[in-house]
Amino acid sequence: MTKFIDLTLSGISSGAIYAAVALALVLIWRSTRIVNFAQGAMLMFTTFIASAVIDSGGSYVLGFAVALASGFVLGAIVERVVIRPVENAPPLNAVILTLGLYTLIVAIAGMIWGNTPRSFPAAFSLRGYTVGGTTFLFTPNDTFIVLVVIVVAAALAFLFRATSLGLRMRGAAFAPEVARLLGVRVGRMLTLGWALAALVGSLAGLLVAPSVFVGPNNFDPILIIGFVAAVLGGLDSPPGAVIGGLVLGLALSYVSGYEGSALVPLAALVILIIVLMIRPTGLFAATRERRV
Amino acid sequence: MTAARDVIRASTLLRSVVLVLVVGLVLLVLSDQMSAYRDLQLATGAYYFCVLAGLTVLAGSSGQISLGHGALMAVGAYTVGKLANAGWALVPELAAAAAVTLIIGIPVGLACSRLRGPYLAGATLAFAVGLPALADRFPTAFGGENGLTINPPTPPASLGVNFPLERWQAWIACIGALVVVFVFYNLGRSGVGRALRAVRDDEIAASLAGLRVGRWHTLAFTLSAAAAGLGGGLLAVVTGTVAPGAFPIQLSLTLLAGVVIGGLGSLMGAVWGAALLVLLPNWTNDLASSFSLSTNVAHNLPLAIYGLVLIGAMLAWPSGIQGGFRAIGRWAGPTIASSFGRGRGKTTTVVAGEPSTEAPAAASVAIPPAPEAGAKTPSES
Numbered sequence: 022m023t024k025f026i027d028l029t030l031s032g033i034s035s036g037a038i039y040a041a042v043a044l045a046l047v048l049i050w051r052s053t054r055i056v057n058f059a060q061g062a063m064l065m066f067t068t069f070i071a072s073a074v075i076d077s078g079g080s081y082v083l084g085f086a087v088a089l090a091s092g093f094v095l096g097a098i099v100e101r102v103v104i105r106p107v108e109n110a111p112p113l114n115a116v117i118l119t120l121g122l123y124t125l126i127v128a129i130a131g132m133i134w135g136n137t138p139r140s141f142p143a144a145f146s147l148r149g150y151t152v153g154g155t156t157f158l159f160t161p162n163d164t165f166i167v168l169v170v171i172v173v174a175a176a177l178a179f180l181f182r183a184t185s186l187g188l189r190m191r192g193a194a195f196a197p198e199v200a201r202l203l204g205v206r207v208g209r210m211l212t213l214g215w216a217l218a219a220l221v222g223s224l225a226g227l228l229v230a231p232s233v234f235v236g237p238n239n240f241d242p243i244l245i246i247g248f249v250a251a252v253l254g255g256l257d258s259p260p261g262a263v264i265g266g267l268v269l270g271l272a273l274s275y276v277s278g279y280e281g282s283a284l285v286p287l288a289a290l291v292i293l294i295i296v297l298m299i300r301p302t303g304l305f306a307a308t309r310e311r312r313v
Numbered sequence: 314m315t316a317a318r319d320v321i322r323a324s325t326l327l328r329s330v331v332l333v334l335v336v337g338l339v340l341l342v343l344s345d346q347m348s349a350y351r352d353l354q355l356a357t358g359a360y361y362f363c364v365l366a367g368l369t370v371l372a373g374s375s376g377q378i379s380l381g382h383g384a385l386m387a388v389g390a391y392t393v394g395k396l397a398n399a400g401w402a403l404v405p406e407l408a409a410a411a412a413v414t415l416i417i418g419i420p421v422g423l424a425c426s427r428l429r430g431p432y433l434a435g436a437t438l439a440f441a442v443g444l445p446a447l448a449d450r451f452p453t454a455f456g457g458e459n460g461l462t463i464n465p466p467t468p469p470a471s472l473g474v475n476f477p478l479e480r481w482q483a484w485i486a487c488i489g490a491l492v493v494v495f496v497f498y499n500l501g502r503s504g505v506g507r508a509l510r511a512v513r514d515d516e517i518a519a520s521l522a523g524l525r526v527g528r529w530h531t532l533a534f535t536l537s538a539a540a541a542g543l544g545g546g547l548l549a550v551v552t553g554t555v556a557p558g559a560f561p562i563q564l565s566l567t568l569l570a571g572v573v574i575g576g577l578g579s580l581m582g583a584v585w586g587a588a589l590l591v592l593l594p595n596w597t598n599d600l601a602s603s604f605s606l607s608t609n610v611a612h613n614l615p616l617a618i619y620g621l622v623l624i625g626a627m628l629a630w631p632s633g634i635q636g637g638f639r640a641i642g643r644w645a646g647p648t649i650a651s652s653f654g655r656g657r658g659k660t661t662t663v664v665a666g667e668p669s670t671e672a673p674a675a676a677s678v679a680i681p682p683a684p685e686a687g688a689k690t691p692s693e694s
Contacts (some may be wrong), residue, residue: 056431058438106628112430113378114627117573120380120434121623124566128617132610241562245442248435256431283450287443293436294424 027158028278029271034163035232036270037170041225042247043254043262044174045218050256052194052214053108058119059099061244062126063219064226065237067092069134071227072141072235081142088223096219100212108211130237138236147231166228173221174263181259190214242286246273249293329498333491340487344480352479353551358591359486360547363493365572365583365590367540370497371533373578376513377425379534381437382541383565384444385421387557388414389545391448394461394555403466407489407546414542415535422534426527441565445557460556463549486547493540497580500536509533563616570619573626593618 042060049057057063071088075081103122107115145161181187192200193210201207225247226240233239250269254261269292276288344352364382372378389410396406421440425433448455455461468481500506511519512529520526549555567590575586594615601611 056435058434103624103628110627116378116431116434117569117623118627120566120569121620121627123620124563124570124623125617125620127563128613128620131613132617135609136612238561238563241442245435245439249439252432252435281450283446286439286446290436290439290443293439297428297432297436298424 023155023157024278028274030157030159030163032271032274033267034159034166034270035229035274036267037167038225038229038243038266039246039250039270040263040266041170041173041221041228042243043250043266044177044259045222045225046247046251047254047256047259047262048177048214048218048221050251052190052211052218053100053104054112055104055108055115055119056248056256057215057218058116058244058248059122059126060218060222060247061240062123062130063092063095063099064222064243065235065240066126066130067095067219067223068141068226068230068235068240069130072139072230073134075142081144085144085227088227089220092223092226093216093220096222097212097216099219100215104215105208105211127237134237136237138234138239141230141235143231162231169224169228170263173224174259177217177221177259186213242289245286246289249289249296252293253296325499325502329495332498333495336494337487337491341484344483344487347480349477349479352477352483354591354595356479356483356486356547356551358587359483359490360544360551361568361571361590362490362583362587363544363547364541364568365575365586366490366493366497366580367537367544368568368572369575369577369579369583369586370501370540371537372572373513377433377530377534378569379425379437379537380434380562380565380569381421381440381444382537382568383560383562384441385414385418385538385541386545386548386564387445387448387555387560388417389542390549390555390559391455391461391545392542393546393549394456394463397463397549398461403485403550407485407543407550410546410549411539411543414545415539418535418538418542419531422531422538423527425534426530438562438565441560441562445560448557456556458557460554460559462554465553466550482551486551489543489547493543494580497536497540501580505532566623567616567619570623574622 042064045060045064046057049055049060067088070091071084074084074087079087099122103118104115107118143162145165147160147162149156149158149160151157179187181191189200189205190210190213192203192205193207194214197207200210225243229240229243233243246269247266250265251262253265253269254263269289272292273285273288277285280288340355344355347355364386368379368382392410392413393406396409401409421437425436428436448460449457452458465478466481466485468476468478472481508519508524509529509532511522512524512526516526519529548559552559571586571590572583573586574589575582575584597614597618598611600606601614606614
């Protein structure tokens, strides 16, 4: 029973991280109809930046802030330089492009920091809470993770629903022509969407880094799982992404606890296939006809 | 003379036999002249070619891309590994590699036939990440991290005592590649190829014409999986070892880079792609040593170039090397273009080398072009 509770708790904490990655993917999908397969590499790169800052004597908070800022800038640059030209091209072009970007960023990180993974400090203690003599696997750091992700999700919801900037971003994404006629700088909104998404992504990287270590390929499973979570949620809906992330976090935590962690990516694949077989556009997406 | 040419033109089967024999002869002579190291490169290129041919047929004839072919190679390689250690002979074990991968490809293809664009890419990516982990999960069956070791094939005694092993491996791999050429060349020009292209160009029109779109997609994926399995089996024979580390996600992305730069949709493009995958790491190593770059940089340089190639190709040159040659052919004049285009053009139009009048930047590798553009894409005869 303790094991089940432990797995549930750690599932919630890892689910929060998957939710953040899924949110990053969903933000980009909403604004440009592109799945950013480079997201895993981008958050890997910004986490490496944080690691470098901390290694050279900076505090954890400084590294954290620098990583978020560089994520924001990286997202904006990527959108402006390479994504803009394929935004109206056939979808496969964008897929191949973001995969190329993934490959390039992984290679650059390997060139700068080497391919040997390094450890990354956690924000808070990694010692589990003790309740009535039993020590649970849920740590103060897990509390931090869950709270941060809740705050970010709430902030995004506030931005998109309650501010004029969020309204303009939504307009630019869903009706670019009309938005442009109404004076919205559509290109700038799309860049902002990518920048925000990359920021959320780099946050996820920082949160997950203590448990997966920092290496060029250590974040690949996170990207896959984040993608599965986003698809679970329908790719289109931020609340769906959060729910998808949590569901997946729990499911994979049980798989990893009872069957071994090697099976986690495969379990994610199985879940993805089952979901796509039942609802090819995800569980929470509004059904839409494929246009002729 | 003209009569013989007419016969060869008329029969696809005959043409493919001639093609395979001529290429085989050239490879035989070449491999005889080359050093052991070059022979090994030839063998490597040949197994890459098998996989790339599968990918290019998939993309070119049904409009799907797969990032899971690295994992399918692993299936073929592990099949050969297990069977070789069980004492099977070379030919049956390679055939089994293709067959097992084909069977694995059926459910994957079925699942993927319903998916499009990013969903398909994500699902196959998850497949590529997830499958090699099985080796870790069942270490007794698959050897865990260290994988399986295979005894190298022994050249037959009739070739002489000093016959280099690398040349024998090159022969095996090249024969495998020629089988793939033979099958895909004929398939592309048969009813199957036409049905697949019809499905690729316009799913709705194809289904109105009575084609079961999902089934054809599954068939294309399955065939391409079999080619990848054969490629993986050959990899096992050539390298003598099968381990999960040999099939990382980068392998799938590298394959994608190879097929994109070669040009999606043509077997010739797969040749260019395979040559690139073999030669590029060599060039970058030479480059790194002559500029005395650090090992970190040297190791990651090929990967960086693949990344740049993928990005650059999508931004500037979506039709790849083979598309470039065809463009030059068209530019050089109708005579050359038609002699080059004949036969080959049928399988290769996919590359959408001819961007229609609208937006040349949008020239697509993407085979089912955006619905709006689809109607205007010049469909082939």
